[in-house]
Amino acid sequence: xxxxxxxxxxxxxxxxxxxxxxxxxxxxxxxxxxxxxxxxxxxxxxxxxxxxxxxxxxxxxxxxxxxxxxxxxxxxxxxxxxxxxxxxxxxxxxxxxxxxxxxxxxxxxxxxxxxxxxxxxxxxxxxxxxxxxxxxxxxxxxxxxxxxxxxxxxxxxxxxxxxxxxxxxxxxxxxxxxxxxxxxxxxxxxxxxxxxxxxxxxxxxxxxxxxxxxxxxxxxxxxxxxxxxxxxxxxxxxxxxxxxxxxxxxxxxxxxxxxxxxxxxxxxxxxxxxxxxxxxxxxxxxxxxxxxxxxxxxxxxxxxxxxxxxxxxxxxxxxxxxxxxxxxxxxxxxxxxxxxxxxxxxxxxxxxxxxxxxxxxxxxxxxxxxxxxxxxxxxxxxxxxxxxxxxxxxxxxxxxxxxxxxxxxxxxxxxxxxxxxxxxxxxxxxxxxxxxxxxxxxxxxxxxxxxxxxxxxxxxxxxxxxxxxxxxxxxxxxxxxxxxxxxxxxxxxxxxxxxxxxxxxxxxxxxxxxxxxxxxxxxxxxxxxxxxxxxxxxxxxxxxxxxxxxxxxxxxxxxxxxxxxxxxxxxxxxxxxxxxxxxxxx
Amino acid sequence: xxxxxxxxxxxxxxxxxxxxxxxxxxxxxxxxxxxxxxxxxxxxxxxxxxxxxxxxxxxxxxxxxxxxxxxxxxxxxxxxxxxxxxxxxxxxxxxxxxxxxxxxxxxxxxxxxxxxxxxxxxxxxxxxxxxxxxxxxxxxxxxxxxxxxxxxxxxxxxxxxxxxxxxxxxxxxxxxxxxxxxxxxxxxxxxxxxxxxxxxxxxxxxxxxxxxxxxxxxxxxxxxxxxxxxxxxxxxxxxxxxxxxxxxxxxxxxxxxxxxxxxxxxxxxxxxxxxxxxxxxxxxxxxxxxxxxxxxxxxxxxxxxxxxxxxxxxxxxxxxxx
Numbered sequence: 082x083x084x085x086x087x088x089x090x091x092x093x094x095x096x097x098x099x100x101x102x103x104x105x106x107x108x109x110x111x112x113x114x115x116x117x118x119x120x121x122x123x124x125x126x127x128x129x130x131x132x133x134x135x136x137x138x139x140x141x142x143x144x145x146x147x148x149x150x151x152x153x154x155x156x157x158x159x160x161x162x163x164x165x166x167x168x169x170x171x172x173x174x175x176x177x178x179x180x181x182x183x184x185x186x187x188x189x190x191x192x193x194x195x196x197x198x199x200x201x202x203x204x205x206x207x208x209x210x211x212x213x214x215x216x217x218x219x220x221x222x223x224x225x226x227x228x229x230x231x232x233x234x235x236x237x238x239x240x241x242x243x244x245x246x247x248x249x250x251x252x253x254x255x256x257x258x259x260x261x262x263x264x265x266x267x268x269x270x271x272x273x274x275x276x277x278x279x280x281x282x283x284x285x286x287x288x289x290x291x292x293x294x295x296x297x298x299x300x301x302x303x304x305x306x307x308x309x310x311x312x313x314x315x316x317x318x319x320x321x322x323x324x325x326x327x328x329x330x331x332x333x334x335x336x337x338x339x340x341x342x343x344x345x346x347x348x349x350x351x352x353x354x355x356x357x358x359x360x361x362x363x364x365x366x367x368x369x370x371x372x373x374x375x376x377x378x379x380x381x382x383x384x385x386x387x388x389x390x391x392x393x394x395x396x397x398x399x400x401x402x403x404x405x406x407x408x409x410x411x412x413x414x415x416x417x418x419x420x421x422x423x424x425x426x427x428x429x430x431x432x433x434x435x436x437x438x439x440x441x442x443x444x445x446x447x448x449x450x451x452x453x454x455x456x457x458x459x460x461x462x463x464x465x466x467x468x469x470x471x472x473x474x475x476x477x478x479x480x481x482x483x484x485x486x487x488x489x490x491x492x493x494x495x496x497x498x499x500x501x502x503x504x505x506x507x508x509x510x511x512x513x514x515x516x517x518x519x520x521x522x523x524x525x526x527x528x529x530x531x532x533x534x535x536x537x538x539x540x541x542x543x544x545x546x547x548x549x550x551x552x553x554x555x556x557x558x559x560x561x562x563x564x565x566x567x568x569x570x571x572x573x574x575x576x577x578x579x580x581x582x583x584x585x586x587x588x589x590x591x592x593x594x595x596x597x598x599x600x601x602x603x604x605x606x607x608x609x610x611x612x613x614x615x616x617x618x619x620x621x622x623x624x625x626x627x628x629x630x631x632x633x634x635x636x637x638x639x640x641x642x643x644x645x646x647x648x649x650x651x652x653x654x655x656x657x658x659x660x661x662x663x664x665x666x667x
Numbered sequence: 668x669x670x671x672x673x674x675x676x677x678x679x680x681x682x683x684x685x686x687x688x689x690x691x692x693x694x695x696x697x698x699x700x701x702x703x704x705x706x707x708x709x710x711x712x713x714x715x716x717x718x719x720x721x722x723x724x725x726x727x728x729x730x731x732x733x734x735x736x737x738x739x740x741x742x743x744x745x746x747x748x749x750x751x752x753x754x755x756x757x758x759x760x761x762x763x764x765x766x767x768x769x770x771x772x773x774x775x776x777x778x779x780x781x782x783x784x785x786x787x788x789x790x791x792x793x794x795x796x797x798x799x800x801x802x803x804x805x806x807x808x809x810x811x812x813x814x815x816x817x818x819x820x821x822x823x824x825x826x827x828x829x830x831x832x833x834x835x836x837x838x839x840x841x842x843x844x845x846x847x848x849x850x851x852x853x854x855x856x857x858x859x860x861x862x863x864x865x866x867x868x869x870x871x872x873x874x875x876x877x878x879x880x881x882x883x884x885x886x887x888x889x890x891x892x893x894x895x896x897x898x899x900x901x902x903x904x905x906x907x908x909x910x911x912x913x914x915x916x917x918x919x920x921x922x923x924x925x926x927x928x929x930x931x932x933x934x935x936x937x938x939x940x941x942x943x944x945x946x947x948x949x950x951x952x953x954x955x956x957x958x959x960x961x962x963x964x965x966x967x968x969x970x971x972x973x974x975x976x977x978x979x980x981x982x983x984x985x986x987x988x989x
Contacts, residue, residue: 143752151705183681227719227753229705232712289722296754298762318761318837318939346838351937354818358825358832396895453708538699538952543714545706557709566709576706 105562110336115200117182118338119331124645124659125170127333127339132662134339134643136367137348137356141317145304146295147273149227156348158315161323161657162204162306166195166214167266169657171649174458175607176266176562180209180274180307184266190605192266197249203276203305207450211251216277216284218243225288233268233565246546264602278380307339309658314561320348331658341661360427361385365655366640368421375636387644390633394455394651396559398448399512400627401431401503401519401552405579410550413497418551418579422481424625428467429474429544437631440514450618452563453632453663458607459563461615464622469577473524478526491527505554507534512554512575515630519554544578563584563614564601568593570617578625590624668980671988672856679966685823686965687958694954695729701750701952723750725954736955736983746962747955751948756959759944764926766835767933767940771925773856774863779918782868786875793880801872808869813862817935820858832856833937855943859936874917878910884911910981919975922966926960935958 140154147163149544150156168179178184181195201209221230234241239256246252255265262624269389272525274418277429283294294303301312307330323345323382330340348365349393359369361381370389372377376391404410410418433447450464452459473487482494491499503520505512513534520532543550557569557576572583572591586592593615621627635652645659701723703717720726724735728788739745746756789798803882824830831837835855836848843851883906891901922929937943941960948956980986 133838149753151708213982223719227722229708229715232710232715235735292722293748293753298754298758314841316939318943320838346847349937349939350833350935351943355821355833355937356872362825362828364832375697383907468832499841531701538697538703541703542698543707555707557707560710568712571708576709583946 083439088280095187096200104187104325109432110332110334110406112200112330112332112338114202115198116204118196119178121331121339121656121659122169123647124333124391124658125647125657126645127153127337128659128661130341130583130661131343132341132664133344133346134342134367134657134660134662135346135365137347137350137359137365139350139352139356141275141349142297142315142329143322144296145299145312145315146292146307147275147306148217148230150273150291151227151229151344158323159273159306160308161345162312163275165270165272165274166308167270169267169561170655172624173649174456174650176270179270182338185341185613186605190603193253193255193269194246195251195253197251197328198251201307202328202410203279203307204311204326204328205279205305206275206328207276207278207305208631209307210248211245212248214251214274214278215243215245216281217272217274219502220265220275220280221286222429223271223284223288225292226284227292230271233271239273245361254458264564267560274307279303279305310345316476316539318349320346322346325419340658342657356558360638363640366643368638369652370636370638371634372636375442378636378638378656383452383564385411387640388646389636389638390646390648390652390654392637392648393650394453394632394634395651396453396456396561397452397556398629398632399554399556400629401554402578402627403427403552404548405626406548406581410551413495414501414551416500417493417501420481421479423483424628425525426465426474426477426483426526427447428625428628429470430465430519430526431628431630432469432518432522433631435448435471435518436515439518440511440634444636445633448629448632449622451621451627451629452614452618453559454534455632456559456561457650458561458609459614461618463615464618466622469516469522470559471522474526486526489527496527498533501525501551502531502533503552503554504532504540504550505534506537508537509534512556516526526542526662545581548581563617564598564610567598571598580646588624592618594620636661668977672973672977675969675976679969682969683962686964687737690961691736692729693731693919694952694957695732697952700725701954703952738957745896746959749948749953749956751951751953751956755953759956759958760941760963760965764938765931766938767926767942769847770856770859770929770933770938770940771863773860774867774929775921775925778867778871781864782871783875783911783914785868786872787879787902789872789876790879790910791902792884798876800876802876805869805873808865809873811866813866813929813932814861814935816865817859820862821936822895824858830857833858835937835939849872850963859932859938860927862932864961871914871917874914875910879906879915882906882910885947898946908982912979915978915982916975918978919971919973922974923971925971926967928946929962 087205101138107150110118111122119646122173135370138154138157140152142155142158143152144150144155145158164180165399166181167176170177180197180201182198184193184195186193192196197211201210221225221228221234232634236256242254244252245439280291280294284291288335297315298318301314304312309329311323311324311326315321320582325340325343329339335337348359353371357368357374359365369638382388403424405415405419437443446454448454450461454460478491483491483499485491485632493499503516516532516534516564520530523530544553558567568574570579572586572595575581577583579623580587586595597613601610604610604613637654639646639654642663644661644663645652648654701717705711716957723733736747737745748754749756749759752759785801789801792798821832824832831854837851839849840851863927888901888906891905926941929938930941930945933940934940934946941954944956947959948960980988
């Protein structure tokens with residue numbers, strides 16, 4: 082969960098000019114040395130100081146270096162002390178100011194100038210300047226620094242260019258003829274700003290050295306950030322403790338400096354089972370429950386002094402993909418898989434309601450689009466749907482020339498029996514259950530389907546290396562902006578699973594998606610991007626390269642002693658800086 | 668004796684070579700590598716993954732990788748770098764080693780302290796109700812997998828709220844005085860140590876009982892009794908000393924398992940030991956962490972057996988290695 086923040090844009094502009102608006106009840110909010118602090122106006126309550134907030138996660142952090150973080154367990158730590166120029170509002174998904182208080186765009190949309198908020202200091206007291214931003218970007222582009230931001234900031238082989246104007250202003254220039262302007266703010270929000278005075282020496286010794294610096298063996302005293310908390314200690318396999326940053330740059334609506342909490346503790350537990358037990362026993366304050374646990378947790382709310390929320394759908398989804406790559410499968414299978422009528426028939430045979438009931442205990446919504454229904458910003462609810470109907474599936478197959486013989490087996494127009502192997506990664510019980518439901522229905526259509534889960538590395542090897550697979554059930558992580566998933570959707574992408582690395586689009590609809598993604602990248606208006614994304618979702622739903630099953634819901638459970646709980650996108654329950662402990666100290 | 672020990676230690680070297688070479692090749696033969704998961708990340712490009720492969724040295728042929736790894740060990744005692752954590756494998760293993768040792772040594776002491784007296788008790792009162800009850804319990808102990816009894820006890824801890832649910836220390840551990848710290852770890856030790864000790868002592872107790880019964884049927888015992896020696900010296904001075912010999916070999920095995928014996932249980936109760944680290948590394952194919960822990964495991968196993976042989980020679984004057 083990334084920390085998110087909102088500032089009251091209107092108030093910010095007025096206050097920055099030193100004008101007290103007429104009739105405004107709001108007193109002028111400022112902090113010593115920070116004339117224009119961020120204001121957490123989204124928080125429903127004004128909190129109290131003190132207290133400890135304890136959460137658990139099932140993996141150890143792998144690094145404390147915000148630039149090289151790639152896993153959520155490390156992100157939970159770095160997200161508490163590290164920030165970016167801009168942030169994503171956790172309630173709406175919109176981009177809001179963070180370390181940068183404002184920004185301007187040039188007429189052609191290629192040049193962006195950001196102004197840092199005045200007076201922000203690193204937790205060790207040194208002031209934050211654009212030199213630090215410059216340093217963080219240099220680190221990202223240094224050979225040997227393991228990070229994924231480099232791909233976001235490179236456009237068709239050309240890296241982003243930037244220039245420090247003065248201590249508070251930095252200017253970015255995107256390459257000519259390429260326009261990532263539509264996504265630019267999201268991309269820049271993925272860059273954590275790290276202190277040059279702490280990490281400069283490491284980078285000077287090379288990228289590999291930088292990757293190792295601020296590792297889990299680091300002395301917490303060497304780690305500095307601008308975020309609401311500071312790392313105090315970390316014991317491998319047990320817990321990390323973060324303390325309140327007394328110089329944080331955000332305030333509540335009364336002008337009190339955030340965060341409220343004194344301590345933020347992240348426990349490492351071996352599995353979700355123990356995470357649940359620890360939450361129920363009162364040892365932790367937060368548990369992101371699984372769909373199946375919702376009813377049981379709901380029943381124990383009073384006794385356990387917690388509330389489990391009926392959260393919205395997350396952004397991820399599992400899907401079925403058929404191999405349309407001639408390098409991987411040969412006819413007749415290739416012919417079936419490339420035939421959209423075949424795919425549509427299969428899609429009618431996917432029983433999404435049963436999947437939602439049996440796999441997710443009813444806590445999932447049937448999915449028809451590559452964008453989750455939980456993505457309020459870009460979800461298109463008007464895409465074609467394929468309700469579960471085996472007769473309709475049979476009819477579509479018959480129209481495409483497939484015949485069911487007297488022996489009950491389905492044969493293609495050439496007389497080949499339709500048979501294929503369906504796989505997924507073994508050990509993922511959700512996907513295995515879905516696979517069994519799918520197989521049953523496909524068999525009813527007369528197909529011979531072998532369901533053979535295999536190990537995750539071997540599955541990935543086939544998907545991205547040998548291409549020797551037929552049908553796979555898998556899922557991908559999704560961001561709020563589908564445009565960042567270029568690897569999957571561009572026909573030239575490596576993760577364009579059904580037919581990767583095409584030199585030029587093989588089909589008309591793939592060509593249209595390619596064009597849409599270029600347009601989206603050039604489109605600064607969120608509303609216009611929404612229309613483009615709507616068309617993209619429609620194309621995918623018509624041509625079904627990926628057949629999505631459901632969007633599982635979130636069900637976060639929070640102890641009642643914790644204040645400022647308000648559900649946002651993906652079931653995020655609030656921000657770390659506005660969390661507070663309702664009782665006196667525990 | 669010394670010559671024998673030296674010989675065994677020298678034998679260790681080709682053995683470790685064999686083990687390391689075999690495991691290195693087997694790990695590399697299985698499909699996929701550490702970067703598998705990243706390949707499915709929609710925002711990471713193939714070039715970036717290739718660059719990481721180069722940084723990790725995974726782009727080189729297996730024999731080069733192996734030789735490089737060996738050279739590091741010989742030159743600097745460096746077991747390599749963990750792909751996942753970007754820290755030296757020695758640091759990673761070092762940060763968990765003590766925890767695993769604490770758990771296993773505690774379990775070992777409890778198991779032996781309980782099993783030997785109970786075994787003697789059961790043997791001297793063969794087929795009495797207490798012998799039967801103890802045997803039943805022992806069967807239960809042998810046949811219950813540790814992950815199951817571990818989960819069961821966690822559930823008991825959850826229902827009664829008498830013991831902490833997993834982990835090794837409390838939230839405020841750092842603020843405790845030294846005796847508070849010991850007590851805190853001891854409280855967390857109760858469940859995992861009990862589970863391990865229960866399983867281990869069940870086997871030991873059966874072994875002790877069987878050995879002692881065997882010895883009690885020997886002629887020298889009859890002789891001792893016939894010459895009017897009291898029952899206590901007969902059993903404790905003569906029979907038990909002879910009966911305990913085979914157990915010393917077992918002890919050696921247990922020393923060898925000190926680092927690996929609790930791996931599954933650690934994953935159930937959340938004990939921050941080597942077991943969790945190794946399992947995770949194995950799943951993720953974090954090559955050098957797996958190799959490092961395999962090496963350490965092999966060394967302890969061999970040393971444990973050596974120790975058993977030495978102890979056996981000390982305990983039994985009939986055994987000579989020269």
